[in-house]
Amino acid sequence: MKTSIATVSISGTLREKLTAIAKAGFDGIEIFEQDFIADAGSPRQIGDMIRDQGLEITLFQPFRDFEGLTGDLRRRAFDRARHKFDTMAELGTDRILICSSTHPQALGGIDRAAEDFAELGAIAADYGIQVGYEALAWGRHVNDHRDAWEIVRRADHPNIGVILDSFHTLARRIDPNTIRRIPSDKITFVQLADAPQIDMDLLYWSRHFRNMPGEGDLPVTDFMRAVAATGYDGWISLEIFNDQFRSGRPLELARDGYRSLVATMDDVRRAEPDIRVDLPEMPARVTVEGVEFIEFATRGAEAEALQALLRTMGFTHIGNHISKKVSLWQQGEIRVVLNKETTGFANSVYTTTGTSLCDVGLRVASAAQTTQRAKALGATLFHQPVAPGELDIPAIRSVGGSVMHFLDAHSGLSDVWSVEFRPEEGSAVQAAGLTRIDHLAETMSYDEMLSWALFYTTIFDMQRSVMTDVIDPDGLVRSQAIHGPDGAVRITLNGAETHRTLAGGFLAGSFGGAVQHVAFASDDILATARDMAALGFEPLPMPTNYYKDLKARFALDDARLAELQAHDILYDEDAQGGFLQFYSRPFENGFFFEVVQRVDGYGGYGAPNAPFRIAAQKRMMLPKGIPAN
Numbered sequence: 001m002k003t004s005i006a007t008v009s010i011s012g013t014l015r016e017k018l019t020a021i022a023k024a025g026f027d028g029i030e031i032f033e034q035d036f037i038a039d040a041g042s043p044r045q046i047g048d049m050i051r052d053q054g055l056e057i058t059l060f061q062p063f064r065d066f067e068g069l070t071g072d073l074r075r076r077a078f079d080r081a082r083h084k085f086d087t088m089a090e091l092g093t094d095r096i097l098i099c100s101s102t103h104p105q106a107l108g109g110i111d112r113a114a115e116d117f118a119e120l121g122a123i124a125a126d127y128g129i130q131v132g133y134e135a136l137a138w139g140r141h142v143n144d145h146r147d148a149w150e151i152v153r154r155a156d157h158p159n160i161g162v163i164l165d166s167f168h169t170l171a172r173r174i175d176p177n178t179i180r181r182i183p184s185d186k187i188t189f190v191q192l193a194d195a196p197q198i199d200m201d202l203l204y205w206s207r208h209f210r211n212m213p214g215e216g217d218l219p220v221t222d223f224m225r226a227v228a229a230t231g232y233d234g235w236i237s238l239e240i241f242n243d244q245f246r247s248g249r250p251l252e253l254a255r256d257g258y259r260s261l262v263a264t265m266d267d268v269r270r271a272e273p274d275i276r277v278d279l280p281e282m283p284a285r286v287t288v289e290g291v292e293f294i295e296f297a298t299r300g301a302e303a304e305a306l307q308a309l310l311r312t313m314g315f316t317h318i319g320n321h322i323s324k325k326v327s328l329w330q331q332g333e334i335r336v337v338l339n340k341e342t343t344g345f346a347n348s349v350y351t352t353t354g355t356s357l358c359d360v361g362l363r364v365a366s367a368a369q370t371t372q373r374a375k376a377l378g379a380t381l382f383h384q385p386v387a388p389g390e391l392d393i394p395a396i397r398s399v400g401g402s403v404m405h406f407l408d409a410h411s412g413l414s415d416v417w418s419v420e421f422r423p424e425e426g427s428a429v430q431a432a433g434l435t436r437i438d439h440l441a442e443t444m445s446y447d448e449m450l451s452w453a454l455f456y457t458t459i460f461d462m463q464r465s466v467m468t469d470v471i472d473p474d475g476l477v478r479s480q481a482i483h484g485p486d487g488a489v490r491i492t493l494n495g496a497e498t499h500r501t502l503a504g505g506f507l508a509g510s511f512g513g514a515v516q517h518v519a520f521a522s523d524d525i526l527a528t529a530r531d532m533a534a535l536g537f538e539p540l541p542m543p544t545n546y547y548k549d550l551k552a553r554f555a556l557d558d559a560r561l562a563e564l565q566a567h568d569i570l571y572d573e574d575a576q577g578g579f580l581q582f583y584s585r586p587f588e589n590g591f592f593f594e595v596v597q598r599v600d601g602y603g604g605y606g607a608p609n610a611p612f613r614i615a616a617q618k619r620m621m622l623p624k625g626i627p628a629n
């Protein structure tokens with residue numbers, strides 16, 4: 001697989017882009033004309049700089065408004081082309097993209113355009129240049145790859161081919177399978193981009209909202225399957241115009257791009273087993289069977305407070321690590337590990353961010369295959385020295401820098417609890433009916449949400465569901481839920497745009513994003529709430545106004561409402577069923593726990609309740625920092 005990315009796709013100066021692109025593993029770059037004109041170096045110096053990074057210039061683009069002109073305009077278009085060909089010779093590239101004309105005086109006519117390209121082909125041949133013609137979705141006369149291909153077919157020149165760009169085809173809902181009839185030697189170049197499904201002017205959508213394959217809603221894999229079916233084995237290049245990416249971090253963006261390309265081509269190979277894809281073998285997306293543990297880095301008074309809270313939620317301290325200051329708390333299937341070590345990863349998390357969730361253990365069929373796939377997709381493996389008597393549990397760095405461990409039964413890793421822990425005697429607490437982890441809620445900067453979602457959906461068998469807006473009194477937080485099959489694992493990604501939101505405040509103290517809350521499931525939330533109250537748990541208080549509104553919104557009788565209100569339980573319904581949830585009071589840094597009960601397959605997370613929950617949390621947090629007025 002020959003991987004390329006257009007310089008427009010990421011932020012920075014041309015030099016910064018090149019370094020990031022090379023480091024992320026790409027083989028080549030498309031040079032966008034503006035990037036090159038803005039640079040102080042001569043075309044030859046720029047070409048050398050690119051090659052010094054080990055990159056090839058795969059394409060020079062865009063050349064606009066070429067075809068369909070007459071008279072002087074036509075002559076000038078050919079002069080411009082010769083001028084670009086000269087520049088390309090200096091840069092050291094032999095492939096150019098001509099996008100379909102948007103010129104007000106372009107006449108249209110398949111044969112006229114074909115004649116223009118036949119004539120240009122003869123000039124390009126003298127320079128040894130391949131010209132690719134791309135149908136812009138908003139081209140004046142040509143806006144469909146089938147018409148671009150027909151023009152190329154009639155031009156019938158070896159130096160003229162067609163360029164396929166997934167955005168232009170898929171945004172117009174053109175069946176990508178029509179690509180299968182194009183001969184591969186007539187495909188000059190292939191560009192990939194995804195985009196979220198939004199109803200919008202095509203040009204505006206394309207120039208501002210494209211994203212990496214797999215980050216949006218377009219069937220990019222179907223497009224690429226059709227391209228691969230032609231036998232095309234040339235460059236596959238990302239061309240992503242995106243406002244956020246223009247200001248993002250170049251290396252992270254380039255790495256996301258590489259991850260998205262590899263995952264897409266792996267999907268193509270699995271969907272089209274008869275097509276050879278030149279990509280090392282890797283295991284398929286990994287099904288997460290559940291959350292095996294969550295681990296907090298904590299210490300001192302904060303650890304005491306966390307332990308006290310866990311006790312009031314019905315957790316029992318059941319074990320201690322054989323050699324480390326690490327304790328194990330359990331209820332139902334939920335394991336909470338408290339790490340008070342003063343060396344190692346948990347220590348470094350604690351010293352930078354205070355008590356926080358530093359590690360998540362996921363239960364998978366094969367831990368080794370999980371890290372193998374993650375590595376093939378550019379994830380960083382995580383290692384810590386293993387002391388005698390300890391298991392070497394495979395782990396990777398998650399996007400925000402936290403650690404994710406993988407445990408399986410078949411290689412004995414899930415025996416870690418009996419191997420590495422000694423039972424803690426006589427500390428049993430009455431359990432409160434918490435059974436498992438319903439979801440983990442991670443907070444990150446809004447600009448990084450796509451990156452986090454791509455990480456999860458490419459390594460694991462997980463899908464994005466709808467994006468919801470969470471209204472914080474001080475700003476909007478975007479929430480993207482992702483889940484595995486049967487909801488065995490659910491994660492919500494909450495993208496904060498300002499530090500004044502509850503999520504933003506947490507983010508400011510967490511350096512790069514982390515789990516802000518953990519939701520535990522109960523099969524009977526009222527019984528759980530009563531048991532926890534008896535243990536001394538103090539829920540997040542909800543105002544009476546909330547319950548008055550609930551009465552108006554749902555068919556809940558007074559007795560039921562009174563029960564909910566007595567325990568500060570919030571309520572929601574979707575087309576499937578109902579949802580009940582209550583919250584702990586937030587820690588000083590904004591971390592909290594939630595307890596939920598899903599009834600009859602409710603699929604959401606109680607988003608309509610979020611504004612009231614957040615306002616209540618902010619009321620609790622006020623005395624700590626900001627004065628009330």
Ligand SMILES: O=C(O)c1ccc(O)c(O)c1
Pocket residue numbers: 061062097099134136165191206207239
């Ligand atoms: O938005 C544009 O003008 C533009 C230019 C070149 C391309 O390859 C493309 O897909 C879009």
Ligand SMILES: [Mg+2]
Pocket residue numbers: 134165191239
């Ligand atoms: Mg394009």
